[in-house]
Amino acid sequence: MTNYNFLQPTKLRNGVTIKNRIAMSPMTEMSSFEDGSITNDEVDYFRLRAGGPGMIITGCANVNDLGKGFEGELSVAHEKMLPGLSRLANAIKINHTKAILQIFSAGRMSNSHVLRGRQTVSASAVAPERLGAETPRALSSEEVEQTIKDFANATQLAIDAGFDGVELHGANTYLMQQFFSPHSNRRTDDWGGSLEKRMHFPLAVVDACADVIKHSDNPSFILGYRISPEEIEEPGIRLADTLALVKKLNKKPIDYLHISLADAWQGSIVDREDKQPLFEKIQEVLADDLPLMVVGHLASPAQVEKLIDSGVQFAAMGRELIREPKWVQKVEADDEKAIRYTFSLRDLDELQITPPLLNFLRTAFKKGFPISTDEKQIRI
Numbered sequence: 422m423t424n425y426n427f428l429q430p431t432k433l434r435n436g437v438t439i440k441n442r443i444a445m446s447p448m449t450e451m452s453s454f455e456d457g458s459i460t461n462d463e464v465d466y467f468r469l470r471a472g473g474p475g476m477i478i479t480g481c482a483n484v485n486d487l488g489k490g491f492e493g494e495l496s497v498a499h500e501k502m503l504p505g506l507s508r509l510a511n512a513i514k515i516n517h518t519k520a521i522l523q524i525f526s527a528g529r530m531s532n533s534h535v536l537r538g539r540q541t542v543s544a545s546a547v548a549p550e551r552l553g554a555e556t557p558r559a560l561s562s563e564e565v566e567q568t569i570k571d572f573a574n575a576t577q578l579a580i581d582a583g584f585d586g587v588e589l590h591g592a593n594t595y596l597m598q599q600f601f602s603p604h605s606n607r608r609t610d611d612w613g614g615s616l617e618k619r620m621h622f623p624l625a626v627v628d629a630c631a632d633v634i635k636h637s638d639n640p641s642f643i644l645g646y647r648i649s650p651e652e653i654e655e656p657g658i659r660l661a662d663t664l665a666l667v668k669k670l671n672k673k674p675i676d677y678l679h680i681s682l683a684d685a686w687q688g689s690i691v692d693r694e695d696k697q698p699l700f701e702k703i704q705e706v707l708a709d710d711l712p713l714m715v716v717g718h719l720a721s722p723a724q725v726e727k728l729i730d731s732g733v734q735f736a737a738m739g740r741e742l743i744r745e746p747k748w749v750q751k752v753e754a755d756d757e758k759a760i761r762y763t764f765s766l767r768d769l770d771e772l773q774i775t776p777p778l779l780n781f782l783r784t785a786f787k788k789g790f791p792i793s794t795d796e797k798q799i800r801i
Contacts, residue, residue: 450466562612580634603662679735713732
């Protein structure tokens with residue numbers, strides 16, 4: 422076996438041992454049934470990729486019906502989802518891979534078509550800055566409290582289903598981030614206004630989910646948190662805001678912090694002159710015992726090792742594990758030359774890539790997902 426540091430085991434904040442430093446990052450496969458229940462396609466997709474990474478984090482699962490963001494999205498909103506969720510957890514937990522269910526609400530990053538005629542919701546009635554975006558209605562104080570309970574209920578359902586943990590999706594412009602952002606949160610009550618009050622909702626979600634874990638029959642259940650460090654909107658989240666949030670999260674019972682980045686080594690998207698990697702700035706304020714996970718265009722073993730050698734505890738891989746499900750196993754077998762960095766349309770069945778997922782890859786990663794044709798490679 423090649424002696425890479427990323428193949429070595431490590432521990433989370435709660436003492437749980439993870440067999441290596443590789444995580445499969447949360448990516449939607451858009452393959453759930455209309456009501457959000459699990460399909461055989463999803464189970465097969467995750468089973469194929471299990472066994473190698475130390476952790477597999479599922480695509481986002483909505484904690485309530487108004488939290489649905491797109492078609493084919495997984496749901497953890499109702500007790501009836503339990504049998505399917507159990508099948509999914511069991512499919513992932515092969516060879517000590519930890520199964521992590523990412524839970525979220527899309528908030529304003531949805532539309533009335535997806536919500537079957539209902540209006541989207543958010544912290545405030547402010548539309549996102551994107552083409553065709555709808556204006557949401559602001560959640561009432563009672564609805565905010567209920568949404569926090571929905572996150573807690575989703576955590577309990579994940580425990581009951583046999584998952585090893587949940588990741589709170591506080592990134593990628595979804596509801597938890599919307600409450601934190603001065604762009605989407607213009608409230609004047611206890612849930613918005615000052616930076617301190619804009620942190621109130623995400624921190625309350627952490628507390629509620631942590632309380633469920635504390636009183637469960639699985640106190641070693643993992644609680645992760647994902648953030649996006651900056652927003653380009655004006656006003657929007659700036660790095661100083663995020664560093665303040667990280668300092669608060671340091672004191673909460675989360676077991677790892679996951680930074681969502683387009684490129685693991687990227688600098689500020691607000692101050693283009695600042696080239697220092699954002700993860701390094703977060704490392705400066707991160708508690709010593711809180712593991713850091715970073716994602717963003719990681720494909721080769723050398724790229725992953727460079728990141729781990731920089732003091733990051735976990736490298737999260739996304740697209741590369743779509744096209745190479747056995748990436749970890751091939752590295753462990755000293756067979757790096759067999760790692761595929763592209764795939765053919767003839768490989769779709771082998772890779773368990775469904776038509777909705779293929780369509781998503783074509784539209785979402787136009788410049789960064791290589792697919793080979795008969796005569797040439799095109800990037801779609």
